[in-house]
Amino acid sequence: MYFPSMNAGLIDTHAHLDRFLKNGEISGVLSAARGAGVEKIITQSASFDDWAKYRDLAASEQNVYWAVGLHPEDITEYSSLQLEALGSFFAEDGRARPVAIGEIGLDFFRRSSWTEDAAKVISRQTEIFERQLYFAKQFGCPVVVHARSANRECLDALRRVGMDFSKVVFHCFSGNLSELDELVSGGGRASFTGIITYKSASEMRGCMLAQGLDRVMFETDCPYLSPEPLRGSVNTPANLRLTVEYAAREVFKIPFGELAEISSANAEEFFGI
Numbered sequence: 432m433y434f435p436s437m438n439a440g441l442i443d444t445h446a447h448l449d450r451f452l453k454n455g456e457i458s459g460v461l462s463a464a465r466g467a468g469v470e471k472i473i474t475q476s477a478s479f480d481d482w483a484k485y486r487d488l489a490a491s492e493q494n495v496y497w498a499v500g501l502h503p504e505d506i507t508e509y510s511s512l513q514l515e516a517l518g519s520f521f522a523e524d525g526r527a528r529p530v531a532i533g534e535i536g537l538d539f540f541r542r543s544s545w546t547e548d549a550a551k552v553i554s555r556q557t558e559i560f561e562r563q564l565y566f567a568k569q570f571g572c573p574v575v576v577h578a579r580s581a582n583r584e585c586l587d588a589l590r591r592v593g594m595d596f597s598k599v600v601f602h603c604f605s606g607n608l609s610e611l612d613e614l615v616s617g618g619g620r621a622s623f624t625g626i627i628t629y630k631s632a633s634e635m636r637g638c639m640l641a642q643g644l645d646r647v648m649f650e651t652d653c654p655y656l657s658p659e660p661l662r663g664s665v666n667t668p669a670n671l672r673l674t675v676e677y678a679a680r681e682v683f684k685i686p687f688g689e690l691a692e693i694s695s696a697n698a699e700e701f702f703g704i
């Protein structure tokens with residue numbers, strides 16, 4: 432028999448808190464998250480500028496953890512050099528140490544507007560992605576993969592590197608059922624954002640249901656992707672609750688408290704938090 436606990440204890444596995452730090456809103460955002468039952472937040476790096484900021488935030492805020500990495504759309508001429516500093520963060524103690532390498536991956540979504548030769552962009556993104564996967568192997572940590580219009584290519588890169596799929600999550604999963612099956616049968620997993628609450632996202636909801644409860648994790652990807660009925664506004668970790676409530680009610684058809692507990696246990700195990 433299932434007994435719902437008083438506190439939902441949700442975990443936002445993928446947030447970008449830099450905007451709230453910059454605007455001086457971070458303490459309000461974190462206390463609103465706690466008020467909504469979001470107990471832990473993993474802030475995911477996009478660019479090099481995030482790294483020291485997020486390390487300091489995780490070291491000082493009890494509920495915040497961080498991931499270090501370079502997002503494929505934030506790759507610059509300096510990225511290769513910056514990666515030489517990435518490993519040093521794993522020498523940090525306690526909460527200052529990253530819990531994952533993320534977010535990293537491949538993004539070919541805006542390919543039609545690339546001003547550079549496509550082969551060049553693809554090879555640079557792939558090189559930076561694979562170098563970060565090798566770091567993850569070296570440090571034995573999970574990776575948070577951003578795959579946009581590049582699910583096939585990300586899966587191929589993970590195999591080339593010989594990545595242990597049990598340490599791989601495709602965040603904001605946007606692939607199809609056969610890509611999901613390849614990811615999950617290899618031991619990997621998909622996590623889901625507020626997009627699942629959008630009317631048009633039936634394929635994504637189908638993927639979430641197909642993966643099942645064993646590995647499901649939730650995220651806001653804030654400040655982007657606010658769930659309904661807040662779509663279009665600035666997203667914050669507190670809104671994770673709306674996404675998990677929706678998934679419990681409309682997709683898994685189980686009590687909210689049960690899905691909160693299951694997904695948080697999955698996230699704690701995956702990220703070791």
Ligand SMILES: [Zn+2]
Nearest residue numbers: 445475534652
């Ligand atoms: Zn993200």
